[in-house]
Amino acid sequence: MATPLSADALIKALKAEGVRVVEYKSWRTNNRNHVGSWGGVHGVMVHHTVTSGTAGSVELCYSGHSTLPGPLCHGVIAKDGAVHLVGHGRANHAGSGDGAVLDAVIAERPLPPDQKADTDGNRYFYGFECVNLGDNKDPWPAAQVEAIVRASAALCRAHGWGKSGDTSVIGHLEWQPGKIDPRGPGVSMGDIRKRVSERLKHPADWSPGGSNPPTKETPVHRYLERSNGVTLTPGDWYTVTWDRLYVPGKGWADRPLEQTLLSGAHLFSLDFALRADGLARGQEIQLRVARNHKRGGVWARAKSWPINSPTHDAGRGHFTHHWQGHLPGTDDNRLVADVLVNGDEPVRVDELTASLLYWPA
Secondary structure, eight states: OBOOOOHHHHHHHHHHTTOEEEEOTTGGGOOOGGGSOOOSBOEEEEEEOSOOSHHHHHHHHHHEETTEESOSOSEEEOTTSEEEEOOSSOOTTSOEEOHHHHHHHHHTOOOOOOOOOOEESTTTEEEEEEOOOOSSOSOOOHHHHHHHHHHHHHHHHHHTOOSSOSOSEEEGGGTSTTOOOSOSTTOOHHHHHHHHHHHTTSOTTOOTTSSSOOSSOOOEEEEEEETTOEEEOTTOOEEOOEEEEEETTTEEEEEEEEOOSEESSEEEEEEEEEEEEEEOTTEEEEEEEEEEEEETTEEEEEEEOOOBOOEESSEEEEEEEEEEEEEOSSTTEEEEEEEEEOSSSOEEEEEEEEEEEEEEO
């Protein structure tokens, strides 16, 4: 359990990591400490604001609103990469989440699915709100994502986190059931954690591509979606087909329905998510990543990695799955994502997205 950094120590850590810091109003004394304690702290949580524009987003996160008093985080990360400090102390950002996730963060082991809201996250996490509409269309500029990585790494470095794992930095969607942030083209918690872990192998002033180059090549990022959704038949695995592709620097493009996320020999990090409606209480949805192999002109399942099997309390639910792995060989191997729903009635899935990073193997 770590004591939160003082305001001066926080600024020093952020600037040492190359973060551009903007101090907003009386941020050093802006907190919710009168309603509960802050700390010990165990990690960093990343959010999106569901707003546009830096000035209005910063003021909102500093002051809050009628139903949720500010501060709503400790720092607001603008699209240009500046980190605007708006609070120091307890902040209304995390809400109640899954105690099993907190246990995994403390132990620095892989995160379990968030299934409960039984633990006060405002006490245990630093929070960064990032300016983004959260509509799955508003892109995340590279400068903004790099600032998320550097700010998170600064706190991990200051507290000695990340020595046995890279799960000290989590998304709101990994903490509280029903949350979706951060999401959108250009952001992936798997990518952020990987990059934070890489930074922590180097001095704080390290810059990828600079005098101390990274040990791996810069990854390629793809963001895919199934725009029209799909109806799932209970008991049958469905291999997701994708019809929209976003490539940073090029934008969105339609493409024919295609199962393939990636082909050829690559290391990869994949987050895929779905939103389903009409779920029964206790109904289970299973998500997995798999490799298909073409032999004799016929595609067949060659490997399925471990399955994520969340259940829901009924109604509408959002589910995510993260996997890192190695896709071997040539174009005869293809990475795909599968979904299965259990129960008695078909389930409508109205949103399917995938955020993929890959490196040459």
